[in-house]
Amino acid sequence: MTLASEEGFLQFIDRFFSRESSHLLVGRGDDCAVIACQEDLCLTSDLFLEDVHFRRSYFSAADIGYKALAVNISDIAAMGAKPLGFTLNLMIPEGLTESFWSDFFHGMSRLATEHGLVLAGGDLSRSSLLGIDVAMWGQSRGRYLQRQRCQPGDLLFLIGEIGLARVGLSVLEGGADPEAFPQAVSAHLRPPLHCGPAEALGRNDRVKGLMDVSDGLARDLPRFLGVGRGASLSFEPGTIHEEVSRFCQERGFSSQEFAFLGGEDYALLGAAPKEAWKEVLAAAPGARHIGMVTEEPGILLSGRPVSEQGFDHFG
Amino acid sequence: MTLASEEGFLQFIDRFFSRESSHLLVGRGDDCAVIACQEDLCLTSDLFLEDVHFRRSYFSAADIGYKALAVNISDIAAMGAKPLGFTLNLMIPEGLTESFWSDFFHGMSRLATEHGLVLAGGDLSRSSLLGIDVAMWGQSRGRYLQRQRCQPGDLLFLIGEIGLARVGLSVLEGGADPEAFPQAVSAHLRPPLHCGPAEALGRNDRVKGLMDVSDGLARDLPRFLGVGRGASLSFEPGTIHEEVSRFCQERGFSSQEFAFLGGEDYALLGAAPKEAWKEVLAAAPGARHIGMVTEEPGILLSGRPVSEQGFDHFG
Numbered sequence: 280m281t282l283a284s285e286e287g288f289l290q291f292i293d294r295f296f297s298r299e300s301s302h303l304l305v306g307r308g309d310d311c312a313v314i315a316c317q318e319d320l321c322l323t324s325d326l327f328l329e330d331v332h333f334r335r336s337y338f339s340a341a342d343i344g345y346k347a348l349a350v351n352i353s354d355i356a357a358m359g360a361k362p363l364g365f366t367l368n369l370m371i372p373e374g375l376t377e378s379f380w381s382d383f384f385h386g387m388s389r390l391a392t393e394h395g396l397v398l399a400g401g402d403l404s405r406s407s408l409l410g411i412d413v414a415m416w417g418q419s420r421g422r423y424l425q426r427q428r429c430q431p432g433d434l435l436f437l438i439g440e441i442g443l444a445r446v447g448l449s450v451l452e453g454g455a456d457p458e459a460f461p462q463a464v465s466a467h468l469r470p471p472l473h474c475g476p477a478e479a480l481g482r483n484d485r486v487k488g489l490m491d492v493s494d495g496l497a498r499d500l501p502r503f504l505g506v507g508r509g510a511s512l513s514f515e516p517g518t519i520h521e522e523v524s525r526f527c528q529e530r531g532f533s534s535q536e537f538a539f540l541g542g543e544d545y546a547l548l549g550a551a552p553k554e555a556w557k558e559v560l561a562a563a564p565g566a567r568h569i570g571m572v573t574e575e576p577g578i579l580l581s582g583r584p585v586s587e588q589g590f591d592h593f594g
Numbered sequence: 595m596t597l598a599s600e601e602g603f604l605q606f607i608d609r610f611f612s613r614e615s616s617h618l619l620v621g622r623g624d625d626c627a628v629i630a631c632q633e634d635l636c637l638t639s640d641l642f643l644e645d646v647h648f649r650r651s652y653f654s655a656a657d658i659g660y661k662a663l664a665v666n667i668s669d670i671a672a673m674g675a676k677p678l679g680f681t682l683n684l685m686i687p688e689g690l691t692e693s694f695w696s697d698f699f700h701g702m703s704r705l706a707t708e709h710g711l712v713l714a715g716g717d718l719s720r721s722s723l724l725g726i727d728v729a730m731w732g733q734s735r736g737r738y739l740q741r742q743r744c745q746p747g748d749l750l751f752l753i754g755e756i757g758l759a760r761v762g763l764s765v766l767e768g769g770a771d772p773e774a775f776p777q778a779v780s781a782h783l784r785p786p787l788h789c790g791p792a793e794a795l796g797r798n799d800r801v802k803g804l805m806d807v808s809d810g811l812a813r814d815l816p817r818f819l820g821v822g823r824g825a826s827l828s829f830e831p832g833t834i835h836e837e838v839s840r841f842c843q844e845r846g847f848s849s850q851e852f853a854f855l856g857g858e859d860y861a862l863l864g865a866a867p868k869e870a871w872k873e874v875l876a877a878a879p880g881a882r883h884i885g886m887v888t889e890e891p892g893i894l895l896s897g898r899p900v901s902e903q904g905f906d907h908f909g
Contacts, residue, residue: 304634305740310672310806311636313738319619321626324639324681324729326719357625366639368727404641407723412683414639414729423628425620491625 282377288403291377295384300397302363312366312399314416320363321423323354324414328370335409337451340379341386342468347411348390349470350493353545355417356474357491359424359481364397365415370406394474421482424489427505429550431574433487435510436559436566438473439546440466441496442523442538455526463522470545476563477547483562485555490548495541497587500578503548511579512570514538539580597692603718606692610699615712617678627681627714629731635678636738638669639729643685650724652766655694656701657783662726663705664785665808668860670732671789672806674739674796679712680730685721709789736797739804742820744865746889748802750825751874751881753788754861755781756811757838757853770841778837785860791878792862798877800870805863810856812902815893818863826894827885829853854895 282288289307298306305313314320327347329335338346348365355362367387391398396415429435447467450460457464480486490503500510519538527534550572551559559566578585597603604622613621620628629635642662644650653661663680670677682702706713711730744750762782765775772779795801805818815825834853842849865887866874874881893900 305636305673305738309741310669310804311638311675311732311738313634313636313673316631316634319628319631321620321628322681322714322729322731323626324683324715324727325717326683326685326727328685328719328721331719331721354625358620358628360626366637366729368639368641370641370643370725399637401639402641404643404646406643406646406725408721410685410721410725412639412641412727414637414681416637417626423620423626426624489625 282380285403291380292384292398295388296391296398300364302397303399307398307400314364314399318418320416320418321355321358321360322414322416323351324412325350325354327411327413329409338468340382343411344383344386345390345469347413348387349472350545351413351415352390352394352472352474353470353491353493355415356472356477357424357489357547358417358419359421359477359486359489360417360419361474361478362394362396362415362417364399365413366399367401368412369401369403370408370410370412371403372406372409375409419481420478422484424481424486426488426490426503428488429504429508429572430487431508431572432553433550433572434553434556434568435512435570435572436549436551437546437569438476438549438563438566439471439544440520441492441541441544441546442534443520444470444543445537445541446523446526448543449526460522460526462520463526467543470543472545473547473563476565479562480549480559483555483558485551485558487550487552492541492544492546492548495539496548497540497585499548501587503550504572507576509573509576509578510570511573512539513581514569515567518567518569535580536585539585597695600718606695607699607713610703611706611713615679617712618714622713622715629679629714633733635731635733636670636673636675637729637731638666639727640665640669642726642728644724653783655697658726659698659701660705660784662728663702664787665860666728666730667705667709667787667789668785668806668808670730671787671792672739672804672862673732673734674736674792674804675732675734676789676793677709677711677730677732679714680728681714682716683727684716684718685723685725685727686718687721687724690724734796735793737799739796739801741803741805741818743803744819744823744887745802746823746887747868748865748887749868749871749883750827750885750887751864751866752861752884753791753864753878753881754786754859755835756807756856756859756861757849758835759785759858760852760856761838761841763858764841775837775841777835778841782858785858787860788862788878791880794877795864795874798870798873800866800873802865802867807856807859807861807863810854811863812855812900814863816902818865819887822891824888824891824893825885826888827854828896829884830882833882833884850895851900854900
């Protein structure tokens with residue numbers, strides 16, 4: 280078997296991913312996969328490109344495989360849905376070894392197995408850069424939780440850290456000793472996912488909405504609120520991770536503003552009426568209240584206006 | 595509005611593609627699209643990369659937009675299904691003008707409109723190369739037509755040309771005057787699609803299978819037959835396009851072998867029992883009988899064994 284041919288590469292992939300799944304009527308190896316589907320489903324797709332979304336100098340092959348899949352799982356979770364399967368398009372540069380691909384597919388397949396995901400098909404192509412393109416589908420047993428459904432007075436809450444992955448990125452790009460910021464580094468390389476709480480929130484009718492905070496709260500909160508809504512935020516002690524606080528303190532940054540800008544955290548941002556807060560906590564025990572939706576547009580952080588400048592992969 | 599920001603680019607896309615569709619419960623602008631779906635559906639995804647699948651020197655921006663979508667439509671058609679919608683991930687290099695993107699999205703949106711496809715979401719990223727990644731879903735009102743379902747004695751048939759797009763590629767790469775091979779050039783830049791006949795075949799229970807011949811008959815026919823089956827082919831007069839015959843004659847090639855190798859044609863290869871041939875023709879009036887499935891593995895072309903070497907994007 281050789282990775283130099285398309286057939287060889289496909290056989291190699293078969294070592295890591297089963298072709299069988301109760302979610303599929305037709306699996307890999309045909310013109311399309313056929314998804315067994317009697318209910319509405321949700322679909323997302325994301326690019327994960329070398330030197331844009333990751334660097335090979337500090338992402339292991341397994342980290343790349345993990346994160347390329349994780350960012351899509353997070354989009355499905357943000358709808359209150361359960362991820363079910365995915366297609367994988369690989370852009371393959373010359374010179375990567377079988378050992379690299381073995382580690383890559385181990386990283387990806389472990390995460391896929393953990394979430395019960397089937398690899399349904401995809402495409403392989405030579406390319407000048409390493410790139411991974413995943414399309415993923417999922418289903419909700421409750422509702423699909425959308426953006427722009429919250430109302431003034433609703434509580435805003437977070438599941439997961441903000442700012443931590445940005446500290447990780449800064450550290451990995453040479454800004455500090457990685458050993459001093461292990462959780463930040465891990466948050467950037469292998470963002471934690473929040474599928475269980477997200478699905479539980481999807482089953483609660485009182486939850487207003489949920490969103491994946493991948494570009495940072497500063498950019499994503501306005502998208503979540505929609506036009507004509509604002510928010511008043513206040514991060515209570517414990518909201519900001521100790522590694523974020525320490526990183527900012529050492530540099531004279533405001534840790535609140537740094538966490539607000541964030542980026543790449545894949546935390547979930549949600550909204551619910553005050554009366555439903557206990558139900559939110561029951562569904563998502565790690566949820567932290569970070570503020571309230573307001574009638575006035577604009578965002579206040581501890582009472583001060585903050586600008587909407589987050590992390591922008593595109594700019 | 596500026597294409598330099600992600601929001602600006604997304605607003606630009608809104609000029610070309612509606613957000614509304616009866617196929618969607620949630621459209622662009624959320625973490626996922628939500629597909630209205632009470633039946634099984636099929637899913638495919640394909641890469642379309644600069645200098646691998648196309649060159650900007652002879653593909654217009656509109657051709658790139660057209661073909662990136664067309665290759666996915668062809669995969670859906672090859673299941674006997676109707677394409678319904680797609681996600682679009684764009685890898686965007688520096689320096690492309692608004693005029694380029696306007697032409698690109700015109701080429702893509704005209705084809706999408708023609709087939710009633712909704713753009714459901716996607717991802718934008720800066721990149722060193724231009725790349726388009728589409729994931730597309732569809733549904734069959736009949737069966738999903740698979741590969742490897744044919745039996746010895748079944749007729750093999752083709753819808754669409756073989757070899758023509760390869761002549762077009764050779765011509766465009768400098769091998770001849772494009773004006774002397776207009777249909778070959780067009781077949782490479784804008785491969786014709788066969789959705790109507792494909793859907794009609796999907797509704798006929800006697801049709802055994804259908805497949806997209808994107809890598810050439812030589813490589814795709816064995817994939818269609820499966821292990822332990824062969825085929826005896828014979829191309830009747832009229833099977834090979836006049837431009838293919840002329841191109842080959844001028845160069846001393848065997849036009850039969852050239853057409854067999856082919857590549858990038860996006861013709862459809864099907865199988866049906868002899869008794870169903872009239873029904874095949876009723877569903878797909880342009881279908882041409884090209885041979886028969888045999889019990890002996892291996893492929894004969896006009897009685898002579900032929901090797902399985904087609905067009906390989908990967909190698």
